[in-house]
Amino acid sequence: MVVDRLDTTFTALSDPTRRAMIERLSRGPASVHGLTEPFALSQQMISKHIAYLVRARIVIKTKRGRESVCTLRPEAIKTVSDWAISYRRFWEESFDKLDVVVNQMKKAEAGDDKKHG
Amino acid sequence: MVVDRLDTTFTALSDPTRRAMIERLSRGPASVHGLTEPFALSQQMISKHIAYLVRARIVIKTKRGRESVCTLRPEAIKTVSDWAISYRRFWEESFDKLDVVVNQMKKAEAGDDKKHG
DNA sequence: ATAATCTACTACCATATGGTTGTGGATAGG
DNA sequence: CCTATCCACAACCATATGGTAGTAGATTAT
Structure with a gap:
């Protein structure tokens, strides 16, 4: 279970956008839209970056209405x-x-x- | 100077072979050949992996005769x-x-x- | 000098990743 | 209902990365 999560974890951390996302999420959950604004990237790319964070179990996504709320997992860091x-x-x-x-x-x-x- | 070394650093750490190399080097310097044996990988790949560690300034390579000695940089970790x-x-x-x-x-x-x- | 050893360089391939564009589905609001 | 908003999915492209094979340079040993 704890196998090679380090692979995906370090891969997720190798991008400055994703590290900035972590910084942002360390101050509280945010929707995908909320994460898109500060980064001047397309919604699709933001979703893709989030996917890497989710794959590494650094972030958890939860559906709330039409929004997806992203929450940081402290254990991952x-x-x-x-x-x-x-x-x-x-x-x-x-x-x-x-x-x-x-x-x-x-x-x-x-x-x-x-x-x- | 301290700019985005985190990019290359985390990229370097995202591979299990390279993390194993770090583990190995934390117990003392080693030549490229010395790093090749335990990993069952071609010499070319080992050199390539080392290149990533060097790029991230995690490892320093020094020529000694026909050997290249690899040393871990504690500050990087x-x-x-x-x-x-x-x-x-x-x-x-x-x-x-x-x-x-x-x-x-x-x-x-x-x-x-x-x-x- | 010759051979063996250590390493680097190049070309090549498959996959992963950063990024764009287009689109469709679901939910919220008029 | 109709429209705007939030998000996901797919196709596509360029580059980076993991890996192989072949080879050439430099040093050490015989």
Whole structure:
């Protein structure tokens, strides 16, 4: 079930329009029409973009009369965060190593004035 | 500079082979050949996948003799984490609301036995 | 020098994606 | 009922991407 949702999730996130949609939806649900206005794109393209978000289960669409209301799924975004954070140890270690190097350089510089002429 | 690196970054992350490469590289640098073996893909495809990671500045390639050594850029992964975490407030609020709903349901259930009979 | 190894470059194919245009269905409002 | 609005569906196009096959360049080993 949780299989390769990461594929469709990251694909959905690779487009700036869709990320902007997420930003918009993070402030509350919106209809397809409501999502069309700010983006200067055709209604068809907006629907297509929404389809990618729905496929990745980032967004849920609900019929309400003649409108389709789009709602953001918080868990989906958290999934991305979880993926990245699983490498937290890696980048923190790297930054620690960088600190060590920087400090060594500072020490070397401090006792190294004569060489720089 | 920081422009739309998110586009290429998320595109790079949308493929399971490339995510596996990142996993591999998070445990240390590797040559193209070293990355080819575990994946049962042609050398050409591996190079192509690496190209996507390089384009997104997730990986850096360095020539060493006849080899190309690939190194992971920790900052790149952190960028993804930062993006997701920028919505942290959103999903935490949502989960809080969910908690409220769940608690209300529990309360309702507790004093509601007669209706279900 | 010759051969084996590591990598890049090119051409080629199928599918996915961003985008347009046209249209039809369903609902809301006059 | 008639019309405007909201949305979906289909056809179509250009480009990007996953993948294969063939080959050539550069470095290492014999």
